[in-house]
Amino acid sequence: NAGVTQTPKFQVLKTGQSMTLQCAQDMNHEYMSWYRQDPGMGLRLIHYSVGAGITDQGEVPNGYNVSRSTTEDFPLRLLSAAPSQTSVYFCASRDLNYGYTFGSGTRLTVV
Amino acid sequence: GQSLEQPSEVTAVEGAIVQINCTYQTSGFYGLSWYQQHDGGAPTFLSYNALDGLEETGRFSSFLSRSDSYGYLLLQELQMKDSASYFCAVRSYSGGYQKVTFGTGTKLQVIP
Numbered sequence: 482n483a484g485v486t487q488t489p490k491f492q493v494l495k496t497g498q499s500m501t502l503q504c505a506q507d508m509n510h511e512y513m514s515w516y517r518q519d520p521g522m523g524l525r526l527i528h529y530s531v532g533a534g535i536t537d538q539g540e541v542p543n544g545y546n547v548s549r550s551t552t553e554d555f556p557l558r559l560l561s562a563a564p565s566q567t568s569v570y571f572c573a574s575r576d577l578n579y580g581y582t583f584g585s586g587t588r589l590t591v592v
Numbered sequence: 593g594q595s596l597e598q599p600s601e602v603t604a605v606e607g608a609i610v611q612i613n614c615t616y617q618t619s620g621f622y623g624l625s626w627y628q629q630h631d632g633g634a635p636t637f638l639s640y641n642a643l644d645g646l647e648e649t650g651r652f653s654s655f656l657s658r659s660d661s662y663g664y665l666l667l668q669e670l671q672m673k674d675s676a677s678y679f680c681a682v683r684s685y686s687g688g689y690q691k692v693t694f695g696t697g698t699k700l701q702v703i704p
Contacts, residue, residue, distance in 0.1 A: 516694075521600075523679065523696035524635070571634060579683050579692060580625070583634040
């Protein structure tokens with residue numbers, strides 16, 4: 482099925498560890514983005530990309546890095562995990578009519 | 593700045609009709625979208641309104657009034673599987689680019 486694939490689905494990290502959340506889409510969407518979702522706060526934009534080689538910061542970028550070497554892939558890297566980064570992370574791509582397709586999410590716990 | 597307001601929780605009876613409201617404040621408004629998210633799942637697209645009026649898709653309808661900065665999602669013939677969170681999202685144009693901002697969501701509980 483076409484869509485957005487995120488891995489891993491679950492992850493536990495120790496404070497200070499780094500990791501990369503993977504995201505891939507096969508719909509040839511130029512726009513991709515990463516959100517975090519915390520209780521009562523909706524979806525907050527971390528970073529986004531409007532095409533290969535172009536990335537920009539969203540609302541809550543601190544502690545995260547992204548890169549976009551291909552249209553399909555948009556990984557999110559946590560540089561040095563902190564308990565405040567415990568959250569559910571969603572990758573999404575967007576079509577030309579601004580409709581979003583979300584991945585299944587990554588539940589991250591930092592201890 | 594930008595803001596969206598929607599109720600945090602709504603409870604409705606199976607078979608009934610429920611309306612979930614969304615009010616927004618933004619400049620450069622383009623349109624209003626709605627997404628559904630079941631517990632533990634990903635948000636999925638339901639509808640998009642760029643013009644005033646009602647858009648119907650099966651049991652779900654979405655309404656927009658640009659002059660009132662207001663929209664709603666209407667769910668008819670409620671089923672237990674409709675228990676989920678519903679997010680409104682505003683598409684707007686600002687500072688030379690378009691963006692989409694999501695509301696904090698309304699948790700709908702359908703009871704027998």
